[in-house]
Amino acid sequence: MATAMELRRKWSEGAAALGAFAVIPSAFCVELICVPGMDYVCIDQQHGLIDYPQMVEMMRAVELLGATPFTRVPANESWLIGKALDAGIQGVIVPMVNNRAEAAKAVAACRYGDGNTRSYGPLRASMVMGSRDPAILGEKVLCFVMVETREGVENIEEIASTPGLDGIYIGPADLALGLGLPPDLDKEEPEHVAAVESILHACQRYGIVPGIQCGSGKAAHKQVEKGFRMVTFFKDSAVLPAAAERELATARGEGIDTQTPKGYV
Numbered sequence: 001m002a003t004a005m006e007l008r009r010k011w012s013e014g015a016a017a018l019g020a021f022a023v024i025p026s027a028f029c030v031e032l033i034c035v036p037g038m039d040y041v042c043i044d045q046q047h048g049l050i051d052y053p054q055m056v057e058m059m060r061a062v063e064l065l066g067a068t069p070f071t072r073v074p075a076n077e078s079w080l081i082g083k084a085l086d087a088g089i090q091g092v093i094v095p096m097v098n099n100r101a102e103a104a105k106a107v108a109a110c111r112y113g114d115g116n117t118r119s120y121g122p123l124r125a126s127m128v129m130g131s132r133d134p135a136i137l138g139e140k141v142l143c144f145v146m147v148e149t150r151e152g153v154e155n156i157e158e159i160a161s162t163p164g165l166d167g168i169y170i171g172p173a174d175l176a177l178g179l180g181l182p183p184d185l186d187k188e189e190p191e192h193v194a195a196v197e198s199i200l201h202a203c204q205r206y207g208i209v210p211g212i213q214c215g216s217g218k219a220a221h222k223q224v225e226k227g228f229r230m231v232t233f234f235k236d237s238a239v240l241p242a243a244a245e246r247e248l249a250t251a252r253g254e255g256i257d258t259q260t261p262k263g264y265v
Contacts, residue, residue: 002068004090021235023048027061034065042070081109088128091142100158107164112138149178160202167209185215
């Protein structure tokens with residue numbers, strides 16, 4: 001069973017973690033996409049069709065196949081974050097963080113005591129982590145936040161320097177909307193490129209992990225070369241219809257445009 005420590009080790013060695021987003025509420029679908037070598041799978045409770053019991057079953061499938069389970073929580077609320085962590089999730093991605101106070105709120109929801117807000121009830125987490133020690137349960141899990149707005153980009157220094165924050169994850173489509181641009185992946189508009197670089201460099205300055213969503217393995221490889229260390233290279237709801245379209249076109253003897261699969265984060 002892979003824990004957050006596997007990813008921490010990889011990052012300490014300067015390597016990148018590659019993973020997938022799961023939005024289809026099915027443990028079997030997770031089993032299909034969790035191929036050997038997958039570092040993590042993020043179960044999306046914000047935009048997917050996934051409720052809490054489904055998240056738990058999907059998380060167990062990720063664990064069984066040796067990847068590290070993450071979840072993107074629906075909102076920056078302590079009880080939502082704590083409930084996911086109590087189930088044994090190894091990392092949370094918290095959306096819509098615009099300033100240091102909001103980043104600190106996300107961190108506090110992951111940690112115990114000393115001004116933090118995580119309530120003690122580790123239930124399944126204590127089995128996954130092999131301990132009931134609050135220091136282990138709280139400090140070992142990963143806390144990422146998403147910067148998705150112009151305000152967030154403007155406050156990137158204070159967000160990235162938040163104590164206890166492990167990383168910042170970029171959803172390019174979300175960030176595009178925040179900048180007044182069309183929402184899609186692998187953006188090339190100068191303002192978007194500059195915002196992504198600003199977030200990346202802030203993460204590097206403060207020694208936290210820069211993460212980003214991509215629409216293909218090719219795009220993901222480019223982001224790894226730029227310095228991103230948590231890189232999502234596909235999403236189940238995008239890959240499945242893209243594959244169906246390709247095979248249908250082939251069966252009909254037609255060509256097909258092999259552009260980035262549809263699907264946003």
